[in-house]
Amino acid sequence: MTDSLRELSEQLEHFARERDWQQFHSPKNLASALIVEAGELLEHFQWLTEAESHDLPPQKLAEVREEVADVLLYLVQFASATGIDPVEAARDKLVANARRYPVEKARGNSSKHDQL
Amino acid sequence: MTDSLRELSEQLEHFARERDWQQFHSPKNLASALIVEAGELLEHFQWLTEAESHDLPPQKLAEVREEVADVLLYLVQFASATGIDPVEAARDKLVANARRYPVEKARGNSSKHDQL
Amino acid sequence: MTDSLRELSEQLEHFARERDWQQFHSPKNLASALIVEAGELLEHFQWLTEAESHDLPPQKLAEVREEVADVLLYLVQFASATGIDPVEAARDKLVANARRYPVEKARGNSSKHDQL
Amino acid sequence: MTDSLRELSEQLEHFARERDWQQFHSPKNLASALIVEAGELLEHFQWLTEAESHDLPPQKLAEVREEVADVLLYLVQFASATGIDPVEAARDKLVANARRYPVEKARGNSSKHDQL
Numbered sequence: 001m002t003d004s005l006r007e008l009s010e011q012l013e014h015f016a017r018e019r020d021w022q023q024f025h026s027p028k029n030l031a032s033a034l035i036v037e038a039g040e041l042l043e044h045f046q047w048l049t050e051a052e053s054h055d056l057p058p059q060k061l062a063e064v065r066e067e068v069a070d071v072l073l074y075l076v077q078f079a080s081a082t083g084i085d086p087v088e089a090a091r092d093k094l095v096a097n098a099r100r101y102p103v104e105k106a107r108g109n110s111s112k113h114d115q116l
Numbered sequence: 117m118t119d120s121l122r123e124l125s126e127q128l129e130h131f132a133r134e135r136d137w138q139q140f141h142s143p144k145n146l147a148s149a150l151i152v153e154a155g156e157l158l159e160h161f162q163w164l165t166e167a168e169s170h171d172l173p174p175q176k177l178a179e180v181r182e183e184v185a186d187v188l189l190y191l192v193q194f195a196s197a198t199g200i201d202p203v204e205a206a207r208d209k210l211v212a213n214a215r216r217y218p219v220e221k222a223r224g225n226s227s228k229h230d231q232l
Numbered sequence: 233m234t235d236s237l238r239e240l241s242e243q244l245e246h247f248a249r250e251r252d253w254q255q256f257h258s259p260k261n262l263a264s265a266l267i268v269e270a271g272e273l274l275e276h277f278q279w280l281t282e283a284e285s286h287d288l289p290p291q292k293l294a295e296v297r298e299e300v301a302d303v304l305l306y307l308v309q310f311a312s313a314t315g316i317d318p319v320e321a322a323r324d325k326l327v328a329n330a331r332r333y334p335v336e337k338a339r340g341n342s343s344k345h346d347q348l
Numbered sequence: 349m350t351d352s353l354r355e356l357s358e359q360l361e362h363f364a365r366e367r368d369w370q371q372f373h374s375p376k377n378l379a380s381a382l383i384v385e386a387g388e389l390l391e392h393f394q395w396l397t398e399a400e401s402h403d404l405p406p407q408k409l410a411e412v413r414e415e416v417a418d419v420l421l422y423l424v425q426f427a428s429a430t431g432i433d434p435v436e437a438a439r440d441k442l443v444a445n446a447r448r449y450p451v452e453k454a455r456g457n458s459s460k461h462d463q464l
Contacts, residue, residue, distance in 0.1 A: 003119050004203045011210055019217060020224040024395045028161040032394040034187070035154040035267060039387025041194075042151050042242070045144040045149035046380040047342035047372045053144035056198070065200050068191070069209035071150070072202045075187055078157075082172070084181050087120045088189045093185035094127055101135060108136040110279035140279045148278040151383060155271025162264040163256045163458035165398070226395035235351045237436045243403035243442055251449065252456040260401035266419070267386040274402075277376040285376035292350050297432050300423070303382070304434045306373035307419055310389075315406065316413050318420045319352045321360070326359055330428040333367060340368040 005087060009080045012073060032076040037074055041067035121203060128189060146194040153190055157183035206212045237319060241312045243304060262310040269306055273299035357428045360421060378426040385422055389415035411438060 016022050029113060044064050045053050079086045100113040109116065132138050135136050172180060189211050195202045216229035225232065237278050276296050277285050288296060311318045332345040341348065364370050392412050393401050404412060427434045448461040457464065 005120070005196075008203065008206055008210075015210065015214070018219050019222045021222075021226070022173050023224075024226050026166035027172075028164055028166050029394055031154075031158045031161050031169075032264060032390055035151060035158050035271075035392055036391045038151040038154040038268075039384045039390075042147045042380055042387075045147050046377055046384055048144055050142035050144050051159050053142050053147075053213035054197075056143075061198065061200075064198060065205045066209060067197055068198075068200050068202050069388045071187075071191055072206045073209060074397045075191065076206075079184055081170070082177065082180060082184075082188070084177075086184050087124065089181045089185035090124055090188045090192075093182060093189060094131065096130070103134050106135045106137075108139070110137070110140050116179075145278055146273055151387075152271045152275045152278055155268045155274075155383075158264055158271075159268045162261055162268055166400060237352070240435065240438055240442075247442065247446070248429065249453050251454045253454075253458070255456070256458050258398035259404075260396055260398050261395050263386075263390045263401075264407050267383060267390050270379075270383040272388040274379045277379050282374035282376050285374050285379075286429075289376075293430065293432075296430060298438045298441060300427055300430075300432050300434050301437035303419075303423055304438045305441060307416070308438075311408050311416055313402075314409065314412060314416075316409075316416050318416050319356065321358055321413045322420045322424075325414060325421060326356075326363065332361070332441055338367045338369075340371070342369070342372050347399035 005076055008073070009076050012077050013080065016077075025077060025081060027078060027081045030074055030081055034071065034074040034078060037067060038072040041071060121192055124189070125192050128193050129196065132193075141193060141197060143194060143197045146190055146197055149189065150190040150194055153183060153186040157187060237308055237311075240305070241308050244309050245312065248309075257309060257313060259310060259313045262306055262313055266303065266306040266310060269299060269302040273303060353424055353427075356421070357424050360425050361428065364425075373425060373429060374424060375429045378422055378429055382419065382422040382426060385415060385418040389419060 016025060022111045038040065044056075044060060044067070075086060078084075101116070132141060157180065160172075160176060160183070191202060194200075217232070221232045248257060273296065276288075276292060276299070307318060310316075333348070337348045364373060389412065392408060392415070415460075421435060426432075449464070453464045
């Protein structure tokens with residue numbers, strides 16, 4: 001794992017070890033915690049229009065920022081529990097996506113690659 | 117945003133601009149896409165025991181790695197669309213969590229801070 | 233559980249027993265399966281505008297209908313595994329919501345009850 | 349829609365109309381609200397073992413029951429907004445699943461039908 005995420009990962013491991021929380025942190029449970037936080041993030045947007053979602057009032061933005069933090073913290077812990085480097089995985093996926101979504105076919109089109 | 121995530125963020129912006137996809141990438145939609153990918157990640161674990169989730173066969177691990185990538189890619193795009201630095205937000209949250217979950221009270225206890 | 237849901241519940245129990253699937257169907261796992269299906273449902277809408285979501289083409293509507301089925305099937309199984317009657321629970325919640333969201337305060341307002 | 353769910357659906361429509369909430373209740377938004385509630389349901393289980401999830405203390409069970417209610421209430425509203433009959437859809441899906449998961453191949457096996 002690279003740089004700032006590795007640092008987060010080490011701090012999280014220390015945090016969990018100090019509290020004897022590793023027993024709860026199976027990949028299965030961390031994947032659950034991740035989606036629970038993603039739900040708390042989405043909750044802020046469920047009744048907003050897309051336009052409103054571009055322009056959050058400061059208090060709501062601060063709450064959204066905390067949910068982004070939670071999602072990242074569980075993603076980093078999940079990655080570390082499964083030995084996955086998330087940034088490297090993301091780079092590989094970007095390369096694959098460039099192949100699956102050629103510019104000329106995907107332009108202005110939100111369809112999935114198998115329906116382009 | 118720091119280092120490797122900033123680089124990903126710039127590549128993603130370029131990727132979306134080339135395909136004229138910014139029109140789809142409101143914070144509301146990106147928060148939806150994020151949880152959809154978190155669901156695809158969790159799908160791999162829904163019927164596994166926690167013990168099995170620690171020990172994925174290589175083919176399944178490769179699929180899980182792709183879902184981790186997708187979650188990170190949407191998280192980075194969401195963060196960039198809302199002007200949030202996810203690593204900084206995560207660091208701040210870790211500090212807050214250290215206060216909310218004091219070692220002596222939280223040890224071996226998975227309860228939420230307001231129920232400790 | 234009432235009428236048509238009870239019938240579904242009995243069919244699902246038979247279905248799982250025949251296949252020796254009860255071992256997988258802990259409340260924890262069924263709650264995971266439920267959200268995974270809710271994610272597959274949301275996937276159909278993530279890039280649509282709200283207006284488009286009111287007017288799905290027939291093929292997409294048929295796919296959405298399958299996801300609605302999956303959500304209901306796991307909800308019924310979850311409810312049966314925890315001994316909850318979902319329709320009775322929903323009726324009770326409607327009564328509570330009527331108290332929490334008085335018409336005059338909630339009109340045209342999507343805020344949560346604690347922020348009205 | 350059949351019986352008790354139809355009754356819920358009518359009450360929910362009345363509830364939303366009185367509060368002028370139909371403007372928020374696009375299928376897209378209702379699908380978001382549904383997964384958000386599914387996340388609140390899963391949150392109760394994320395750190396529990398499967399065995400613990402079978403045996404919830406009364407207070408937790410009461411909270412879980414409220415989340416089941418919320419999931420059903422949004423599912424019913426989503427179904428009504430898209431003109432889908434969820435019980436009929438579930439019955440059709442059960443028939444399809446019986447074909448996709450023949451007893452002799454699926455017994456004791458949690459794999460997806462395309463991997464049996």
